[in-house]
Amino acid sequence: xxxxxLIHGEVQNPxxxxxxxxxxxxxxxxxxxxxxxxxxxVMFFGGLFCAYLIYRLKYFGDFAAxxxxxxxxxxxxxxxxLICSSLTVVLAVWAAQHARRTMLLxxxxxxxxxxxxxLGIKADEYQEKFELHHVPGASFQFQKSIPGHPxxxxxxxxxxxxxxxxxxMTGLHAVHMIVGIGIFIxxxxxxxxxxxxxxxxTPMEIGGLYWHxxxxxxxxxxxxxxxxxxxx
Amino acid sequence: xxIENPQPERVNYLNKEYGIGSWLLTTDHxxxxxxxxxxxxxxxxxxxxxxxxxxxxxxxxTGDLVQADTYNKLFTMHGQVMVFFFLIPSIPAVLGNFLVxxxxxxxxxxxxxxxxLSWYIYVIGGVMMLHCMATGGVDTGxxxxxPFSTAFSNTKVIEAGLAIFVAGFSSxxxxxxxxxxxHRMRAPGxxxxxxxxFIWAHYATSIIQILGTPVIAITLVLxxxxxxxxxxxxxxxxxxxxxxxxxLFWFYSHPAVYxxxxxxxxxxxxxxxxxxxxxxxxxxxxxxxxxxIAVFGFLVWAHHMFVAGISVYAALVFSLLSYAVAxxxxxxxxxxxxxxxxxxxxxxxxxxxxxxFLGLFTIGGLTGLFLAALGVNMHVHDTYFVIAHFHxxxxxxxxxxxxxxxxxxxxxxxxxxxxxxWARLAALIVFIGFNLTFxxxxxxGYVGMPRRYYQYPPEFQxxxxxxxxxxxxxxxxxxxxxxxxxxxxxxxxxxxxxPWNAAGLEWKTASPPPTFNFDEEPVVTWEAYNYDELDAPHxxxxxxxx
Amino acid sequence: xxxxxxxxLVTYVGIWAALIVGTILTYxxxxxxxxxxxxxxxxxxxxxxxxxxxxxxxHLKGASERLLKLVVISTLFFLLILLALSMxxxxxxxxx
Numbered sequence: 001x002x003x004x005x006l007i008h009g010e011v012q013n014p015x016x017x018x019x020x021x022x023x024x025x026x027x028x029x030x031x032x033x034x035x036x037x038x039x040x041x042v043m044f045f046g047g048l049f050c051a052y053l054i055y056r057l058k059y060f061g062d063f064a065a066x067x068x069x070x071x072x073x074x075x076x077x078x079x080x081x082l083i084c085s086s087l088t089v090v091l092a093v094w095a096a097q098h099a100r101r102t103m104l105l106x107x108x109x110x111x112x113x114x115x116x117x118x119l120g121i122k123a124d125e126y127q128e129k130f131e132l133h134h135v136p137g138a139s140f141q142f143q144k145s146i147p148g149h150p151x152x153x154x155x156x157x158x159x160x161x162x163x164x165x166x167x168x169m170t171g172l173h174a175v176h177m178i179v180g181i182g183i184f185i186x187x188x189x190x191x192x193x194x195x196x197x198x199x200x201x202t203p204m205e206i207g208g209l210y211w212h213x214x215x216x217x218x219x220x221x222x223x224x225x226x227x228x229x230x231x232x
Numbered sequence: 233x234x235i236e237n238p239q240p241e242r243v244n245y246l247n248k249e250y251g252i253g254s255w256l257l258t259t260d261h262x263x264x265x266x267x268x269x270x271x272x273x274x275x276x277x278x279x280x281x282x283x284x285x286x287x288x289x290x291x292x293x294t295g296d297l298v299q300a301d302t303y304n305k306l307f308t309m310h311g312q313v314m315v316f317f318f319l320i321p322s323i324p325a326v327l328g329n330f331l332v333x334x335x336x337x338x339x340x341x342x343x344x345x346x347x348x349l350s351w352y353i354y355v356i357g358g359v360m361m362l363h364c365m366a367t368g369g370v371d372t373g374x375x376x377x378x379p380f381s382t383a384f385s386n387t388k389v390i391e392a393g394l395a396i397f398v399a400g401f402s403s404x405x406x407x408x409x410x411x412x413x414x415h416r417m418r419a420p421g422x423x424x425x426x427x428x429x430f431i432w433a434h435y436a437t438s439i440i441q442i443l444g445t446p447v448i449a450i451t452l453v454l455x456x457x458x459x460x461x462x463x464x465x466x467x468x469x470x471x472x473x474x475x476x477x478x479x480l481f482w483f484y485s486h487p488a489v490y491x492x493x494x495x496x497x498x499x500x501x502x503x504x505x506x507x508x509x510x511x512x513x514x515x516x517x518x519x520x521x522x523x524x525i526a527v528f529g530f531l532v533w534a535h536h537m538f539v540a541g542i543s544v545y546a547a548l549v550f551s552l553l554s555y556a557v558a559x560x561x562x563x564x565x566x567x568x569x570x571x572x573x574x575x576x577x578x579x580x581x582x583x584x585x586x587x588x589f590l591g592l593f594t595i596g597g598l599t600g601l602f603l604a605a606l607g608v609n610m611h612v613h614d615t616y617f618v619i620a621h622f623h624x625x626x627x628x629x630x631x632x633x634x635x636x637x638x639x640x641x642x643x644x645x646x647x648x649x650x651x652x653x654w655a656r657l658a659a660l661i662v663f664i665g666f667n668l669t670f671x672x673x674x675x676x677g678y679v680g681m682p683r684r685y686y687q688y689p690p691e692f693q694x695x696x697x698x699x700x701x702x703x704x705x706x707x708x709x710x711x712x713x714x715x716x717x718x719x720x721x722x723x724x725x726x727x728x729x730x731p732w733n734a735a736g737l738e739w740k741t742a743s744p745p746p747t748f749n750f751d752e753e754p755v756v757t758w759e760a761y762n763y764d765e766l767d768a769p770h771x772x773x774x775x776x777x778x
Numbered sequence: 779x780x781x782x783x784x785x786x787l788v789t790y791v792g793i794w795a796a797l798i799v800g801t802i803l804t805y806x807x808x809x810x811x812x813x814x815x816x817x818x819x820x821x822x823x824x825x826x827x828x829x830x831x832x833x834x835x836x837h838l839k840g841a842s843e844r845l846l847k848l849v850v851i852s853t854l855f856f857l858l859i860l861l862a863l864s865m866x867x868x869x870x871x872x873x874x
Contacts, residue, residue, distance in 0.1 A: 019340040019417075021753075029342045029416045035846050036408050039853035040446045046857040047450035047480050051465060053861055054476060054868050076805045080798060087794040090835050094787065137461045157464055157471040164463040168454070212836045216828045222801075223820035227808035231816070415845065443856045479864045530856055534867065543871035549863070 015200045027202050034206040038213045041176075045217055048169050052224065055161050061146035062158035064229040068147055069134060070166075071125065075226035078121050082215045085114035089208045096191070096201035104196070108188040111211070115181040122174055129163070136164045147232035166225055173221060176214045183207045244647065244744040259344035260747055262645075265330035267351050268321060273714070275317040275358060278365075280707065282310035287669075287700040293693050295686040303686035304371035305387065311374030313365075316396050317358055319630055320488065323495035324406055324441075325354070327637045328434045330645060332410055334738040334745065335428050337419025337754040342412040350405035357399030364391040373684060375485070378466035378477040382458040390459055393452040400445045400452075403491070407441030410434050419737070421756030428736055428760055429518050433498025436522035440487045440494075440529060448484035451477065475541055482533035490529040493593075493625060494522060496633025497564055500586045503636050504568050506734040507583035508575025511761035514567040521560035521567075528557040538609045547606055554604035561597050565590065576767075580732075581655035585636030588663045592628025596621055599674065614684075617677025623670045635662070635713060642717065643731045647744040648724030654716050662709035668702025735761050785834060793834045800827045 020026040056063050092107035094100075133141040140163070142156040187207050190196065196204055245262045255263055285306050289297040298306065329347065333340050341347050364370060370392040372381040381389050414435050418427075454465055455477070464470025466477045505512045512518055534542055534550040542550075568590060577583070599621040602608050612618060642650050672695040677683075681692050688696065730739040741750050758765065804823045812819060833839040838846060 019338065019342075019344065019748075025416060029412050032415060032845065032849070033343060033346075033408060033412045035849050036411055036442055039849055040404050040408070040442050042853050042857060043443055043860075044446035044450050046860060047447045047454075047483075049857075050480065050860050050864055051454070051476060054473070054864065055465075057868070059471070072805065072808070076801060079801045083794065083797040083801065086797075086831060086835050087790060090785075090790045091787070094790070136463050155471065161464055161471055164457070164461075164465055168457060172453075209836055212831050216831055219824050219827045219831070220821075223804055223808070223817075223824050227804065227816075227820055229816070230808040231811040439852075443853065447860065475867070476864075479867065483860055483864075530859055531863065534863070541871075542867045545870040546863075546867035549866055 015202075023199070030202050030206055031209075034209045038209060041213060041217075045169070045172070048165065048172070049220075049224075052165050052169065055158075055165065056224075056228075059155070059158040059161065060228075061149065061152070062154040063162045064147045064232070065144045065154035066134075066142065066159040066162035066166075067225060067228040068230065069129075069132065069144065070226050071128070072226045072230060074121055074125055075222050078118050079218060079222045081114050081118045081121070082218050085111050085118070086212050086215045088114065089211050092187075092191075093201065093204050093208050096196045096204045097198055099198050101191075101194075104191050105188065108184060108191060112181055112184050112188065115177055115184065119174060119177060119181075122170065126167075129167075134163050136160045136167065147229045169221060169225070173214065173217055176217070180207075180211050180214050183210065242742060243746060244742060245747045246647070246744050248747050257348075259340070259348055261329050261333055261341050261344065261347055262745065262747075264347050264351055265326050265328075266645075268325040268329060268354070271351070271355060271358065272318050272322050272326065275313050276710075278362075279310055279313035279318055280710070282306050282313065283703065284707070286310060287703045289686050290688070290696045291693075291700050293688050293690045293696075298686070300686055301371060304373075304684070305369040307684055308370050308373050309365055312370070312392060312396065313361065314626075315374060315488070315492075316399050317354075317361060319492040319626060320399075320403055321354060321406070322492075322630070322634050323499060323637065324410070324434060324437055324491075325351075325402075327499065327634075327641060328406070328410060328437075328495060331641065331738055332413060332431060332434060333417065334741065334749050335431055335736055336414065336417060337422050337737050337750065337756065338413065338417035339748045339750070341409045342417055343409050346405050347409055350402045350409070353405070354399055354402035357395050357397075357402065360391060360395035360398060364388045364395055367391075375481065376452075376455060376477075377481075378455065378458070378474045379468065379472075382455055382466055383462075390456050393456045397449050397452045397456075400449045403441050404445045407438035407445075410438040411442065414438075419754045419756055422737075422754075423756075425516070425519075426756055426758075426760050427519075428498075429501040429512060429515070429522070430495075430498035432519040432522045433494045433501070436526040437491050437494040439523075439526045440491050443530070444484040444487040444491075447480060448488075451480040451484070454480075475537065478537050478540055479534065482536045483530070486533040486536065487526075487529040489622070489625070490525050492630045493633075494525060496589065496630040496637075497522070499633045499637035499640070500568065500589050501564075502734075502736070503582045503586040503640055504571050505761045505763065506640070506732050507578045507580060507586070508572050509578075509763045509767055510571055510575040511759075511763060512567060513570035513573075514563075515760065517563055518567050521563040524560040525557065528553070528560065532557050535604055535609075538606060539613045551604050551606050555601065558597060558601055558604075561593075565594055565597075579656070580639075581650075581652060581659050582636045582640035584656060584659035584663075585632045585639065588659065588666075589629055589632045589636065592624050592632065592666065596624030596626075596629055599624065612677050614682055615677035616673040616681045616683055619683050620670045620673035620677060623673070628666055628670070632662070632666075635659075638713070638717070640732070640734075641738075642720070643727030644738055644743045644745070646717075646721055646724070647727050647742075648720040649727050649731060650713075650720045650724060651716050654712060658709050658712035658716075661705060661712065665702050665704070665706030665709050669699050669706050670702070672696070672698045672702075733766055735763055735766060785837075785840075789834065793830050796830055797827050800830075 016023050017026060020029070088107045088110040092104055092111060095104035095107055129135055133139050140156070140160050142154065142159040144154050146152045146154050184207060187204055190203065245260055255267065258264060285298065289295070289303060295303065368388050370387045370389055372385050372387070372389060376389070376393065414431060457463060458465050458467070464472040466472045466474050468474060501512055501518060532550055532554045534546060535554045538547050599617070603612065603618065603621060639650060639655055676692055676695050681688050727743040729741065729743050737754055740754065800823050804820055807819050808816060832850065838850065841847065
């Protein structure tokens with residue numbers, strides 16, 4: 001019933017859209033909508049994981065050789081950066097829930113900074129790949145032996161497939177990070193304008209869901225791309 | 233049932249606001265449905281135009297109308313436009329958008345602005361596609377097989393791929409909107425088992441749209457990247473596997489055919505119930521079969537690849553699964569038939585389309601089983617047998633369902649009645665034209681005429697000429713409704729709220745409906761398809777559409 | 779007040795710590811030769827981390843309805859189908 005929120009003597013929440021009967025319905029719809037959207041994102045990345053799985057099994061040695069030209073420590077550092085940013089995101093949502101304005105704004109700022117830190121480290125890694133001619137295309141070069149088999153050279157064509165998937169997967173991830181940073185800048189602005197209250201912080205919540213998803217993708221990308229046969 | 237006189241100045245969603253801005257910036261699901269109607273009809277003409285050129289070329293055994301390269305572009309663009317810009321959106325974006333909120337008793341979809349966004353995304357994809365076609369087109373077949381598309385074709389593969397990529401997001405957003413709406417926005421008393429089966433069908437369709445479309449999206453990204461940067465992901469010369477593309481492509485494109493047919497099945501269910509004056513036989517089986525089709529549809533994709541080089545063991549698995557996926561469809565056909573049994577049948581135009589669907593979908597579905605048999609597949613793969621098979625389902629099935637639905641709900645959408653006599657004639661013309669076009673193609677494929685060829689041995693000419701003749705008749709059959717629907721908007725009889733005395737919440741509000749659908753939020757206390765109640769006080773009268 | 783569950787700050791920091799530990803574990807486990815199990819170990823830790831993020835940071839654990847969990851499980855199921863049935867082809871044919 002459209003007037004249920006007035007029963008408790010509150011002013012009807014201005015954020016309640018006309019086609020919803022009550023705020024909880026609107027919240028539940030937003031939440032379900034975002035989770036379904038994340039489901040589509042899982043399938044979107046999933047196609048890449050499928051291609052990666054098949055070629056990694058087929059060209060394992062070449063993939064290991066290519067993977068070891070990445071800096072695993074930097075990859076681990078980036079993983080830590082994203083995990084910290086997921087923490088700042090849940091802290092921001094908690095702060096919105098409990099009307100803690102300073103904590104809310106601070107957490108959002110930290111999240112954005114950590115997001116940029118991730119992109120910065122990524123850019124550094126891409127720069128190095130560019131310098132080593134590991135970017136697929138006309139000027140691709142790759143000469144390295146297969147880890148554990150110093151007498152066997154890796155097949156450059158297969159290595160190029162690795163790097164093609166590396167750039168597309170991490171590149172797509174980075175695009176999602178950029179969008180995420182954009183979303184959080186908008187959330188920061190909205191929070192600064194006082195738009196979020198303990199009764200209404202849905203954009204924070206669903207923005208947070210998106211950010212955590214991007215983190216989860218990286219949680220898988222790191223071991224798959226960086227840690228192949230590292231012990232050899 | 234007496235026809236009420238609608239009040240002359242009643243405010244409804246059509247006359248509430250005028251001006252192009254009120255349409256282009258609308259968030260009303262009903263107006264968005266009409267925006268989609270105009271757009272997909274436009275693309276239907278484009279796709280139909282390509283079909284016309286194909287059939288004209290095939291009138292003669294030699295390639296004399298167009299060059300071979302041009303012919304490749306014609307069948308490619310016919311397929312791309314018809315699949316991605318007409319069939320996939322058609323029923324969900326037009327009838328689904330219009331009816332889903334009304335059928336569940338809601339004021340709008342869960343995310344009205346995202347609904348409008350989905351239309352704009354569709355238009356952007358469409359404009360990109362038009363530009364691609366106008367500046368050279370693409371000749372890879374709608375299936376974009378690699379390495380031809382990535383390494384050898386000289387046509388605008390990247391642009392076409394990106395256009396379809398964009399249009400795919402329209403489909404995803406529509407599906408997302410429907411799922412959230414059906415879960416969260418049902419009116420009080422509208423439980424899952426009281427939902428019209430049209431809703432169940434669209435729910436299942438939306439599941440496919442959500443899970444499948446992103447995979448073709450990323451596949452197209454890979455094709456574009458490979459073509460632009462000369463990568464080797466799908467190129468055997470560079471260590472890649474062309475079959476990987478096919479696996480990823482068909483993982484979406486097979487379920488896509490269920491996106492195209494499920495909504496049509498939902499329409500047919502509504503029509504058969506109404507014009508048999510009976511509750512659908514086996515409601516829960518029909519509902520669950522929709523979900524089963526959605527789930528099983530994801531398990532069969534490699535039956536498009538039996539001769540492409542997959543392992544024989546994989547082929548066995550996919551062949552077996554393909555037989556399994558036919559079962560839920562058969563369940564529906566049996567239930568529709570059982571509904572007709574001892575029903576009070578009325579042969580209005582929507583019902584004629586439903587009957588057409590019943591027969592033609594069955595033929596199309598059964599020939600799918602022939603194709604799923606590995607031995608048969610070896611012989612008829614890439615022949616006109618396949619083309620006939622999928623056109624029986626897509627045109628004989630999906631498009632007939634779409635037309636039936638447009639007729640059934642036209643009074644609700646426009647507030648006007650279409651001319652029933654012309655509608656029945658058009659349905660008959662469509663049925664005859666369709667069969668004349670596509671039945672000869674079964675024979676052509678069986679005797680060995682390959683698809684995608686613009687030349688053929690002279691002994692195939694008679695069948696090809698019959699097919700082209702049928703296509704012409706079919707074209708006339710399609711033009712007629714377009715003409716009389718438009719005519720009816722101006723000169724048609726005003727429609728009462730419920731001209732068919734049909735069950736469903738959408739019939740309990742005005743024709744056309746007010747912007748927020750219902751004057752008061754409905755509270756549902758009756759089961760779906762309560763035709764026994766609807767007909768009880770009027771047992772001697774026959775519902776008249778006029 | 780939202781009906782959404784909200785864990786305490788302590789829980790959040792605890793999960794964060796677990797994620798960091800998991801990352802360190804993954805990194806160092808990769809330096810040890812576990813034969814064919816390196817990938818399995820790495821992916822198991824990754825999956826555990828992903829679950830922690832989904833259940834606690836994304837509030838899946840406290841979700842009032844099973845619907846959201848159904849969305850997640852269904853998605854993962856179909857991703858698994860894509861991977862498994864593709865592998866059914868690749869694992870049974872030789873291609874070079």
